Amino acid sequence: xxxxxxxxxxxxxxxxxxxxxxxxxxxxxxxxxxxxxxxxxxxxxxxxxxxxxxxxxxxxxxxxxxxxxxxxxxxxxxxxxxxxxxxxxxxxxxxxxxxxxxxxxxxxxxxxxxxxxxxxxxxxxxxxxxxxxxxxxxxxxxxxxxxxxxxxxxxxxxxxxxxxxxxxxxxxxxxxxxxxxxxxxxxxxxxxxxxxxxxxxxxxxxxxxxxxxxxxxxxxxxxxxxxxxxxxxxxxxxxxxxxxxxxxxxxxxxxxxxxxxxxxxxxxxxxxxxxxxxxxxxxxxxxxxxxxxxxx
Numbered sequence: 007x008x009x010x011x012x013x014x015x016x017x018x019x020x021x022x023x024x025x026x027x028x029x030x031x032x033x034x035x036x037x038x039x040x041x042x043x044x045x046x047x048x049x050x051x052x053x054x055x056x057x058x059x060x061x062x063x064x065x066x067x068x069x070x071x072x073x074x075x076x077x078x079x080x081x082x083x084x085x086x087x088x089x090x091x092x093x094x095x096x097x098x099x100x101x102x103x104x105x106x107x108x109x110x111x112x113x114x115x116x117x118x119x120x121x122x123x124x125x126x127x128x129x130x131x132x133x134x135x136x137x138x139x140x141x142x143x144x145x146x147x148x149x150x151x152x153x154x155x156x157x158x159x160x161x162x163x164x165x166x167x168x169x170x171x172x173x174x175x176x177x178x179x180x181x182x183x184x185x186x187x188x189x190x191x192x193x194x195x196x197x198x199x200x201x202x203x204x205x206x207x208x209x210x211x212x213x214x215x216x217x218x219x220x221x222x223x224x225x226x227x228x229x230x231x232x233x234x235x236x237x238x239x240x241x242x243x244x245x246x247x248x249x250x251x252x253x254x255x256x257x258x259x260x261x262x263x264x265x266x267x268x269x270x271x272x273x274x275x276x277x278x279x280x281x282x283x284x285x286x287x288x289x290x291x292x293x294x295x296x297x298x299x300x301x302x
Contacts, residue, residue, distance in 0.1 A: 036275060042264045058260040068170055072246045077223045078178035079239045081135045086185065086232045089195070089262040092127050093225055096199055097121055097186055100218040103206045110209050117206030124199040128156050131196075141182035142231050150182050157197035160188040173263050176238055180231050186224075193224040 034043055042048050042055060099116045102108060108116075131141050131151040138146035144164030151159055161182035167175045187194035198220045205213030 031063045033166055036272075037218045038266075040264050041266045055260060055264045058256050058263065062253065062260065065249055065256060069246070069249050069253070071168045072170045072242060072249060075170060075176060075178045075242050076239070076246070078140070078166070078168075079235055079242060080134065081133075082140060082178070083232070083235050083239070085130055085133045085140065086180070086228065086235060087131050089127060089185065090225065090228055090232065092123050092130065093195060093199075093221060093228065096123050096202060097218065097225065099123075099206070100214055102204055102219060103202075103214040104211065104218055106211055113206045113209050117203045118159070118204060120199055120203040124156075124196065124203060125153055127195060127199060128153050128187070131156065131161075132188060140179060141185060143179070143181050149159055151196070156195050157185075158189050160190075170242065171249070174245065176242060178238070178247075180235065185228060185231050187227075193220045193227065195224050198224060 017168075024184065029046075040125050042052055045052050099120055103113055103116050128151045132149055133140050139150055140160060142148055142150040143162030144166060146166075148162075150161040152287075163181045164181040165177045167177050169175050173257070187195060191197075198217055202214065202217035202221070204210075205217055213218040
């Protein structure tokens with residue numbers, strides 16, 4: 007086969023274009039910091055990168071769910087603490103009222119304070135978090151209690167749950183029926199306070215003593231629910247740490263898959279630049295001869 011000048015020129019241009027293509031790929035990786043900029047760069051690596059990104063997106067959503075769950079639990083813990091303070095104060099007043107030496111006027115003063123505690127407990131029962139009533143189960147848009155009728159109400163017992171991991175669902179609310187008691191519960195906190203108030207106003211020592219025992223029972227139940235909130239909070243904290251560690255691991259895997267090694271990339275790009283410059287120099291010598299050169 008006869009090799010012509012045109013063949014030499016075409017081959018030289020093809021080689022120059024190949025060298026320039028490799029240089030352009032390296033420059034693109036340098037500017038983006040990624041070794042995968044299109045599917046053809048690394049089809050297998052791209053599959054791994056897409057999977058890692060999908061898992062990162064899911065993990066980030068779980069982290070947002072955890073943050074929301076923590077907020078719910080912290081608010082619930084605060085409200086239970088306030089309810090406990092109210093009932094503890096009512097217990098102190100009941101102890102004073104159970105003393106047979108307390109005069110009638112003092113008993114009525116104690117009754118007035120218990121009435122204020124009753125109203126305060128109703129306000130706690132109607133607590134809202136982000137515009138949602140926290141003690142009315144899943145009916146978060148309905149106000150559960152009202153002064154004067156709180157003891158006749160049984161709030162919704164629905165459970166509000168957050169998914170904080172694959173197959174891991176944690177409830178974050180406490181129903182008012184569980185915390186304060188339903189309408190048929192003899193230790194219903196609102197009923198106990200109302201009965202205690204009436205007993206104090208009527209100087210009913212026996213009624214005060216009975217309310218005192220019911221208060222103790224309700225306080226024990228509140229402590230159980232408080233401990234339950236604490237246990238959930240501890241588990242949520244563990245899940246939060248786990249999700250944070252998972253996020254770090256996925257970020258590292260994604261970085262190893264698609265991030266460029268800048269030191270290696272600089273060396274390769276410098277090498278390709280030298281090759282391209284050498285190709286240009288060689289090509290200039292190949293295309294230099296012309297008909298005029300031979301006529302000389």
